[in-house]
Amino acid sequence: MSATVEETTELAPRLPADNLRRAVRIGICGLGTVGSGTVNVMARNGEExxxxxxxxxxxxxxxxxRDNAACDTSKLNVTREIFDVADNPDVDILVELIGGTTVARELVLAAINNGKHIVTANKALIAEHGNELFAAAAEKGVTIAYEAAVAGGIPIIKSLREGLVGNRIQWLAGIINGTGNYILTEMRDKGRSFAEALAQAQELGYAEADPTFDVEGIDAAHKLxxxxxxxxxxxxxxxxxxxxxISGVSSEDIRYADELGYRIKHLGxxxxxxxxxxxxVHPTLIPQRRxxxxxNGVMNAxxxxxxxxxPTLYYGxxxxxxxxxxxxxxDIVDVARTLEAKPDQRxxxxxxxxxxxxxxxVLPMDEVVTSYYLRISAHDKPGVMSQVAKICSDQGISIEALIQHEPAEGEALVPVVILTSRAKEARLREAVAQIEALDTVEGEVVRIRVETLG
Amino acid sequence: MSATVEETTELAPRLPADNLRRAVRIGICGLGTVGSGTVNVMARNGEExxxxxxxxxxxxxxxxxRDNAACDTSKLNVTREIFDVADNPDVDILVELIGGTTVARELVLAAINNGKHIVTANKALIAEHGNELFAAAAEKGVTIAYEAAVAGGIPIIKSLREGLVGNRIQWLAGIINGTGNYILTEMRDKGRSFAEALAQAQELGYAEADPTFDVEGIDAAHKLxxxxxxxxxxxxxxxxxxxxxISGVSSEDIRYADELGYRIKHLGxxxxxxxxxxxxVHPTLIPQRRxxxxxNGVMNAxxxxxxxxxPTLYYGxxxxxxxxxxxxxxDIVDVARTLEAKPDQRxxxxxxxxxxxxxxxVLPMDEVVTSYYLRISAHDKPGVMSQVAKICSDQGISIEALIQHEPAEGEALVPVVILTSRAKEARLREAVAQIEALDTVEGEVVRIRVETLG
Structure with a gap:
């Protein structure tokens, strides 16, 4: 290579004309957002x-x-029968981009059965059927690659599986749903309610008409x-x-978190x-300095x-x-490079x-130990705080920080905000039930977990 | 795999007893900080x-x-002749951790010549002799892995080379020298001078007695x-x-940058x-919101x-x-996995x-286009600003932001701080020379480049 340094004038890399390795042959199933994006990027950056x-x-x-106007398929061999791709003897790697867990599972199993490697962006498929699919692939000596299933373009799968292979990993925490992060960012930056921020996200195409999957954490759970x-x-x-x-997070809690030096993020x-x-997966207070x-916004990390x-962080x-x-x-390149290698070399x-x-x-949630943010609506009477402190203390929980403002003009209730010491979830739940039962407390106690991530 | 889910009770992964693949045999050269760290982590996490x-x-x-008290070598086969490792027929992978570019180069070439793969943490060796070493390795059908040469434990080499392989990469910018970042962080957070922050870094072992390599950007240039x-x-x-x-960065400039909404970082x-x-590689103003x-501190990104x-970011x-x-x-695991693979499968x-x-x-520095922060020490007389503006304008440079405070009590000179539009380095240098030649300006104009990284 050193000998050719001065001879090369290309500004971009290019496979030499005498390259002898045969092309790797891809079959793409699904031409939605990701499918068309893949076709476009492969066309644009193909030589590199x-x-x-x-x-x-x-x-x-x-x-x-169906076709997708977002990409040009005029030079591609398109079939309306996606199972044709799984059966096509010319296909080395089937790229599954149809989504869902029923047809996608059958398609992937059919392709594996035909000795094809799989690349997929389907988080639900891997999270729910990965154990079965990995076993089927191992039996056939093929591989399944799924970098795109978690955190989009961030190479987090590769980092966990290869880059950090020398480590015993202790924990990970991720902002892994862009819709949810956009909503929480809007709520904080513009003082919007959850409903307003969600409507805004829907208008911008960041959230679906039915946002359950994103805002209730199911998508994040798949990735986690x-x-x-x-x-x-x-x-x-x-x-x-x-x-x-995050549908229960209020802009009030975001403000109190700010006051205490924290941000609220939906973490896995x-x-x-x-x-x-x-x-x-739950809303979490984390120190602002992290x-x-x-x-912010739709970005993941x-x-x-x-x-x-x-600690290492991956953002994008x-x-x-x-x-x-x-x-x-x-993923395609990883699989292509080792196409002819033995399975244990991949x-x-x-x-x-x-x-x-x-x-x-998996540790039951009752056994999880963490700290908590509690917001209590209390009558403005003497003795409330000592009652709350006693209940916490009886459960082995101490109060690390407290915010209690004057009641607003004409309001009988005052919000009392507490940060607790670390405690078992079960103990905390018991304390919260007792606090809610107090005569001096109205309604439900808001409870958000706190992680220092230190 | 799915079949064994309920049967496994191990909390950590473990190679099954019937594993048939032979051990990969490592030879480590160098038992300094990284060498002893490698021995310790491999001992601790060996099974995983x-x-x-x-x-x-x-x-x-x-x-x-020599031995290193930081790790236990009592069960290891230690030689004082490092070239023995390159000649040892039992070694598959030589791990070069001796540093420097003379003996290390000879050692690596000797090992390659003996058909061994190389893992190295040596940034200077790769940056200065990589072209030669890669060519030698290609000829012998072995590989050279150097993840540890850049940004310590952050898997940035793997991300660039594999994780982002579908992209045409447009630019990258890194905080890739922890010593320099520690000094700049101390200067900002505690108002320290460069000299004070450097002394502090030396006391903590973050900087060498001769800090040139770190603070003058040579180490960062290697990684870049x-x-x-x-x-x-x-x-x-x-x-x-x-x-x-960064030895020319003053706490005054860090304060003005703050006032303008920027931080000063030493970027590659x-x-x-x-x-x-x-x-x-140079000190750079970047928007605080990035x-x-x-x-901060010794961390890299x-x-x-x-x-x-x-944009994607990698931090650690x-x-x-x-x-x-x-x-x-x-790197060892990557090489070990493909030890028996063909070279083009790696x-x-x-x-x-x-x-x-x-x-x-490589674009000559004169041709680089960027924005600039300028700090001018001017006499408090009318007309200075119009002279400066005219000089900039004649070079096609406009002034985007300006700070001019009252002169301090008893001071004849006022600092004038300017953020310029984007301009070619050569034009800016010409403008600065003309500004410095003005009667109303004293001394040298401080010049720091500005990048929005957007």
């Missing part, structure tokens, strides 16, 4: 991708029920179990994630403990703490046509060699 | 690393001129060219990096332009902008025994297949 891959990458077939399975080398355990959405958290792995507290490396676009295509193409789909996974112990 | 790697990883020899070579698929061009240190910047690649502006993925510890060991081990050391690199065009 081939140079990096060491061989040409060709789209030999596209399976899609995928990351946790790699971080802790355990099977995917989607049904064991504790999930709490996975933590290794002696008794099992915590898997939880980098991840300053990740994942903070990973390894025993050797310490968590969705979007080309950001997700970036991850799909990275990075295993589950992150560890077969038969090596750790147990699936 | 083997499970992830799919085969045992054994340290079969260590070459070190390595990242640029991967981002733009071009040969390593260390001799073409423009380098400016590489940018693709139509006329060549910019390669430059995530990277809030990376790299912001990478790809045409498909948009840029140095330290175990953080760097994390990267060394990730990720190429230079990031592209041989013969595919782009030209080495």
């Amino acid at each position: 991708i081939a140079a990096r891959c060491g061989r040409p990458v060709e789209i030999v077939q596209v399976g899609a029920r 179990v995928i990351m946790a399975s790699l971080a802790f080398a355990m099977p995917l355990a989607f049904d064991k994630v504790y999930t709490e959405g 958290i996975a933590r290794r403990t002696e008794h099992g792995v915590e898997l939880r 980098l991840i507290a300053n990740v 994942v903070l990973v703490n390894g025993d050797a490396v310490g 676009a968590g969705a979007g046509a080309e950001a997700t295509a970036s991850a799909v193409i990275a 990075v295993p789909a589950a992150g560890v060699a077969e038969g090596s996974q750790a147990g699936p112990q | 690393i083997a499970a992830r790697c799919g085969r045992p990883v054994e340290i079969v020899q260590v070459g070190a001129r 060219v390595i990242m640029a070579s991967l981002a733009f698929a071009m040969p390593l061009a260390f001799d073409k990096v423009y380098t400016e240190g 910047i590489a940018r693709r332009t139509e006329h060549g690649v910019e390669l430059r 995530l990277i502006a809030n990376v 790299v912001l990478v902008n790809g045409d498909a993925v948009g 510890a840029g140095a330290g025994a175990e953080a760097t060991a994390s990267a060394v081990i990730a 990720v190429p050391a230079a990031g592209v297949a041989e013969g595919s690199q782009a030209g080495p065009q």
